[in-house]
Amino acid sequence: MKFIDCPPIGRRALSEFVYGGLVKHEPDHENVSESVWAEHVFYRHSHPQIQKEWWYHRPTGMWFFFERDTLTDVIHHVSVATKGYANEA
Amino acid sequence: MPLRLLKYAWKSPEEELRFFPQEKPLEKEYDVVIIGGGGHGMACAYYLAKEHGITNVAVLEQGYIGGGNTGRNTTIVRSNYLTSEGVKFYDESLKLFDDLSEDFDLNIFYSxxxxxxxxxxxxxxxxxxxxxxxxxxxxxxxxxxxxxxxxxxxxxxxxxxxxxxxxxxxxxxxxGSVARHDAVAWGYARGAQMRGVEIHQKTQVTDIKTASGKVVGVETNRGFIKAKKVISMVAGSSPRITNMLDIKTPIxxxxxxxxxxxxxxxxxxxxxxxxxxxxxxxxxxxxxxxxxxxxxxxxxxxxxxxxxxxxxxxxxxxxxxxxxxxxxxxxxxxxxxxxTPDFAPIMGKTQIDGFYLDSGWGTWGFKATPISGKTMAYTVATDTTHELIKPFSLDRFERFNLVGEKGAASVGH
Missing domain, CATH: 3.30.9.10 (D-Amino Acid Oxidase, subunit A, domain 2)
Incomplete structure (x- = not known):
């Protein structure tokens, strides 16, 4: 079993977390062209890289950011999502 | 007892023909370069040679033949998909599977x-x-x-x-059937090789070179290879290849x-x-x-x-x-x-002239081996997208024209 050191809640099993996908800035729904929206929803470079992701901790209901290497699965940095989706994505 | 076996008893093992002949030296130029020596790549090379007479083809494989997802799947072949596009495509594959053992003169244990x-x-x-x-x-x-x-x-x-x-x-x-997945790759590989296709294992593509929007060749760990047509058939390594050309995908x-x-x-x-x-x-x-x-x-x-x-x-x-x-x-x-977001593949031409993509194979790639090889070979040889794979183009996402196949994926994801 893999364990993660999460600053406020300590050392926790990875199985307590749910993957929430890549952190991306969402364009303004009201004033966005279809091509920009498609670009946002679908298209990306997904080669191996270190990326910032949403992870949900079920037991505490907290959202975290993991900076994770998608080649080695090493988590380089963990932080708590506190400012809300609009400000953090 | 087959005569071949009897003859074999009197010869030394070295005299017996190897399943794959000796690899030829790597040339500086080919008409078509296929990246990825798995089932799909081998099938494409086979149909290019057999049905379109294009034999100046090199299949470049970074590891060994069929060592990627071709040898890692659970070998299930079926066509009970959810969309018309999917059903038609996979059913053609099933029909091809039926005849493969005879085509190859090799038992693929299709059961x-x-x-x-x-x-x-x-x-x-x-x-x-x-x-x-x-x-x-x-x-x-x-x-x-x-x-x-x-x-x-x-x-x-x-x-x-x-x-x-x-x-x-x-x-x-x-x-619904199962087949021996390695034999499918080997059969296609041998068939392609017999018709003049070259297979180069341990040859990794490190970059794809273009000039004014057209493919001119690939950089490999064994040097540069000129080619006007390059097909990526690497499944799980697709994002690494598309990244070389700055092509964004939903994969x-x-x-x-x-x-x-x-x-x-x-x-x-x-x-x-x-x-x-x-x-x-x-x-x-x-x-x-x-x-x-x-x-x-x-x-x-x-x-x-x-x-x-x-x-x-x-x-x-x-x-x-x-x-x-x-x-x-x-x-x-x-x-x-x-x-892919819609659980259907991404196949065909791309925005770069001479670069063809066969990807987005997720958890449904093995069963499509024959038909993807056949339709991609047609697309590359004629430079016209095959009718069966038109719905699977890379730009379907920007048109919001998805092929929702998730309900027919083997298990819920």
């Missing part, structure tokens, strides 16, 4: 088993009925069956699932794990899938139970295995087949699945 997809909920039953109707419309042998029929055909299955989530019915697809790579039990006497004739329990199982010709589940929870470009997977899978498997608690797991492994 028609019948394929059950169990439904444990009302909504799953609804999807099964939907799939059955789409299938029948296209002339595919596919029907919804009730629990009594299932129990009669698979008496060793606990249809009550230990009382947790009883089976309500199933989608039965009689043509995300997730590991897909499988395992086999110790071999036991043959008892299981059919392929059993349960979408709700996230498991699929068939018995190999050696007697092992070949089992798989859904993809790992997070993006990862790795073929590492985990204990979490085996624990999760066996837990569900024991609900369906209680006696499997006595079996030992012999091996487990993983492949990299290039998943």
């Amino acid at each position: 028609t088993r019948g394929h059950y997809t169990m439904a444990h909920t009302d909504s799953a039953m609804r999807t099964m009925r939907w799939r059955a109707e789409v299938n029948k419309h296209h002339g595919i042998d596919s029907e919804v069956v009730d629990v009594e029929t299932i129990q009669k055909d698979i008496p060793y299955m606990d249809v009550e699932c230990n009382g947790q989530h009883p089976v309500m019915g199933a989608l039965y697809h009689a043509p 995300e790579v997730f590991p897909l794990q499988s395992c086999v039990t110790e071999p036991v006497k043959p008892f299981m004739n059919t392929i059993v899938v349960s979408g709700s329990l996230h498991v699929y199982v068939s018995q190999s010709s050696r007697g092992e139970l070949v089992m798989g589940a859904s993809v790992d929870p997070a993006e990862l470009h790795s073929t590492r295995s985990t204990l979490d997977f085996v624990e999760g899978l066996t837990d569900q498997m024991m609900d369906l087949f209680p006696f499997t608690s006595r079996l030992k797991i012999m091996r487990q492994w993983a492949g990299m699945s290039d998943i």
